[in-house]
Amino acid sequence: MNVNVIGGGWVTAFKWGRMTDGLKPVMAAGDPLVPPVEEIYSSPPVRYRRFDSYCQIGCAAIALALKDTGMDRAESTRPIGIIASTRYGCFETDLAFYATAREEEGIYASPNLFAFTLPGIAISEAAIHFKLTGPTFTVGDPIGQRGYNALCIAVDLLSSGTCRTVLAGWIDAGSRLLKQKAAGDDGVRGAMFIALSTAHEEKTIRHIRQENSELLAGSGMKITTLMDLVT
Amino acid sequence: MRDVYVVKHSIATSLGNSVEATWQGLWKGHRALDAIHRFHADRLTGRKARRIPDALPAARENRVCALTRRVLEQITPVPPGTCIIWAGIKGNAEYIEADQDIQMPYLPEHYHQWVAERLGIGPLGFDINAACASSTVAMAVGAQKIARGEYGSVLICAADVVTRFAVAGFSVLKALTPTACRPFDKARDGMCIGDGAVAILLADAATARKHKLDRLAHLSGWGISNDANHITGPSRDGAGLVMAMEAAMGMAGLSPDDTQAFCAHGTGTIFNDSMELAAIEAVFGDRRFPVFSIKGAVGHTLGAAGGIDAVICAHALAQKLIPPTVGLQTPESKAAGRVSPQAQAFDGRNIITSNSGFGGVNAALVLQVVQI
Numbered sequence: 219m220n221v222n223v224i225g226g227g228w229v230t231a232f233k234w235g236r237m238t239d240g241l242k243p244v245m246a247a248g249d250p251l252v253p254p255v256e257e258i259y260s261s262p263p264v265r266y267r268r269f270d271s272y273c274q275i276g277c278a279a280i281a282l283a284l285k286d287t288g289m290d291r292a293e294s295t296r297p298i299g300i301i302a303s304t305r306y307g308c309f310e311t312d313l314a315f316y317a318t319a320r321e322e323e324g325i326y327a328s329p330n331l332f333a334f335t336l337p338g339i340a341i342s343e344a345a346i347h348f349k350l351t352g353p354t355f356t357v358g359d360p361i362g363q364r365g366y367n368a369l370c371i372a373v374d375l376l377s378s379g380t381c382r383t384v385l386a387g388w389i390d391a392g393s394r395l396l397k398q399k400a401a402g403d404d405g406v407r408g409a410m411f412i413a414l415s416t417a418h419e420e421k422t423i424r425h426i427r428q429e430n431s432e433l434l435a436g437s438g439m440k441i442t443t444l445m446d447l448v449t
Numbered sequence: 450m451r452d453v454y455v456v457k458h459s460i461a462t463s464l465g466n467s468v469e470a471t472w473q474g475l476w477k478g479h480r481a482l483d484a485i486h487r488f489h490a491d492r493l494t495g496r497k498a499r500r501i502p503d504a505l506p507a508a509r510e511n512r513v514c515a516l517t518r519r520v521l522e523q524i525t526p527v528p529p530g531t532c533i534i535w536a537g538i539k540g541n542a543e544y545i546e547a548d549q550d551i552q553m554p555y556l557p558e559h560y561h562q563w564v565a566e567r568l569g570i571g572p573l574g575f576d577i578n579a580a581c582a583s584s585t586v587a588m589a590v591g592a593q594k595i596a597r598g599e600y601g602s603v604l605i606c607a608a609d610v611v612t613r614f615a616v617a618g619f620s621v622l623k624a625l626t627p628t629a630c631r632p633f634d635k636a637r638d639g640m641c642i643g644d645g646a647v648a649i650l651l652a653d654a655a656t657a658r659k660h661k662l663d664r665l666a667h668l669s670g671w672g673i674s675n676d677a678n679h680i681t682g683p684s685r686d687g688a689g690l691v692m693a694m695e696a697a698m699g700m701a702g703l704s705p706d707d708t709q710a711f712c713a714h715g716t717g718t719i720f721n722d723s724m725e726l727a728a729i730e731a732v733f734g735d736r737r738f739p740v741f742s743i744k745g746a747v748g749h750t751l752g753a754a755g756g757i758d759a760v761i762c763a764h765a766l767a768q769k770l771i772p773p774t775v776g777l778q779t780p781e782s783k784a785a786g787r788v789s790p791q792a793q794a795f796d797g798r799n800i801i802t803s804n805s806g807f808g809g810v811n812a813a814l815v816l817q818v819v820q821i
Contacts, residue, residue: 265680295677297692305556307578309541316545316614323492324617332618333681333807336538337578342808345675351692353673354810355579355586358535358557367575374593380673380696397549400556431599 219377222422225289226412226448227282229253229275236286237412237423242449245364247405250275250391258282260291263347268330270311272391276302276340277347279409283385284348287413287421292349299352299375299384300341302411303359303368305400307337310393340389352381361402364388365410365444373428376416383418387411388444410444452669453592454819456602456662457650458760459523461516462747463499463643467523468764475746475761475772476792488546488613495625498611499643499748511543511553514563516608516646521567524604524648528660531650532600533574535561536587536607538752542614564606574603578752579673580806581714583607584647585755588814589671591651601656608646609751615642622681624718630749631776632715632742633722633784640716643748647756666763667817669799670703672696676809682720683805687728693811694732694803701799701815705733708815709797710771711787712758714804715742716749717776721805726783739795740787745776755804755812762800762816771795 226237231248235241252274255262258281263269269277280300284290289298311334319327333339337356345354353375357367365388372386389409392399415421424447425436433441441447459467463483464474483500490496504515517537535557544555554560557576565572579586584607591603609615619625619642626639650662657664674696676689683689698708713725729740743761750757765771771793780788803813 312541312545319617323489324613325492327617327621329621336580336807338580338808339680342680345677349677351675351677354675355577358576371590378593
């Protein structure tokens with residue numbers, strides 16, 4: 219099964235960027251830089267002002283990836299999927315929500331924060347804004363694999379014919395409120411998405427192929443993280 | 450592509466610690482509604498839940514682990530090399546409520562590793578979060594991996610429990626019933642949260658044969674979609690669910706006229722149930738056939754809900770019975786002639802089951818009687 223990589227975008231603590239800019243993402247520890255709204259959206263998502271940081275960087279990386287492919291604008295819905303790997307998900311918002319729920323038996327708990335207490339909300343916000351109706355869910359992201367599990371599932375969706383285009387990526391905003399970091403956490407935060415397609419040959423930047431349970435780049439190199447595809 | 454089968458399953462719900470006990474409870478119309486004692490909920494909309502009060506955690510564990518242990522005990526052993534997919538969605542709530550001061554699992558990867566250790570198999574696998582459709586999506590992803598030959602068997606495991614976190618959140622969204630959960634009823638006024646856990650082992654025919662596992666049901670189709678409409682509310686016309694159902698039926702080679710029963714998400718909220726009825730009309734027209742929801746009896750078990758529904762569907766196919774929709778009194782017009790508070794005799798060979806969740810996620814599965 220051959221898959222075309224047709225674009226990508228990222229947000230890191232160093233900078234944001236797109237694959238076709240010829241830039242390479244620099245993964246760095248620290249809070250990711252969020253691009254100015256006008257630089258990545260023709261009009262901001264409806265609830266943008268309510269986004270938590272996890273949602274902000276996830277949507278920004280998806281917006282950059284779609285812009286990179288020229289698919290950031292649409293009049294009607296499109297069956298494009300979004301699969302994201304994440305380790306902490308929306309843990310910061312979970313803690314912030316619970317802080318509002320612990321007093322007065324929870325009657326003043328924040329409904330807005332509760333709406334962001336699932337890791338898939340970031341990609342669903344992107345699905346709403348960009349009118350994408352394919353599968354959207356998150357998968358776990360063991361240390362060092364930033365985006366690999368999402369990439370494997372995205373290729374499964376393409377090879378089964380479920381979708382012809384899928385955005386696969388990684389989002390992690392961490393949490394300053396979390397007392398105990400996960401084992402091996404190197405403090406790198408950010409988001410990165412690439413657009414994979416079995417169509418759009420004319421937009422192809424590189425190819426990958428699935429052999430048994432492995433993903434291989436066009437050169438035959440085994441792919442182990444999303445970074446292998448954008449550098 | 451290889452065929453995929455359900456070869457083992459187990460559930461723990463407020464009705465009992467097995468599929469048989471839950472089935473008997475459904476049959477009797479048990480509602481198992483308990484007052485919430487673990488935390489103060491008197492001022493919240495939903496003061497009651499479907500609980501499993503004797504699920505007590507061991508040291509360095511929590512109630513999610515306690516429930517998961519129950520379903521794993523019933524499903525052990527699993528074939529070596531089984532891929533594990535964890536699909537519980539709020540496994541960090543107890544950790545957060547304990548002020549992070551007590552050692553217990555708090556990330557999805559911890560649960561995935563914990564399950565692998567309990568089963569004594571390698572930590573192959575990952576976790577999936579698709580809101581309240583998580584275990585449904587996990588079954589679809591696991592089935593896809595078996596179908597294309599990556600794994601011979603996949604274990605889907607999920608558990609979620611009633612927490613202050615969830616009760617307060619759904620309460621302020623006005624999603625919890627102050628009375629009783631009544632899926633598809635004209636007077637429905639919200640859902641009820643429940644404790645629940647599920648473990649489902651999927652396998653191809655060769656793996657089932659090699660390990661002498663009975664093929665309990667054929668998982669013949671699956672579909673996943675997003676409404677692209679709203680974060681906490683379903684689309685009014687059910688268009689997203691229609692896409693998921695049509696994809697699942699198409700993969701299974703079923704037309705709408707061939708589909709013989711539908712296990713709905715049926716949470717008992719006004720908007721979810723209306724959306725599902727709109728989707729049913731869009732796919733099946735005015736055809737009357739059995740539609741049911743078990744949430745009036747076991748509550749909404751969050752990430753475990755879809756897997757529990759799938760197990761009930763497999764059991765319904767084997768028992769040739771459709772369980773009652775507990776809590777239903779006066780059905781919505783579109784539900785009339787489809788949803789019943791009584792158990793129904795069933796001679797069909799397939800059931801479609803679906804779940805939907807926050808973020809506009811929809812997922813559908815088709816389960817069929819195994820062709821011998």
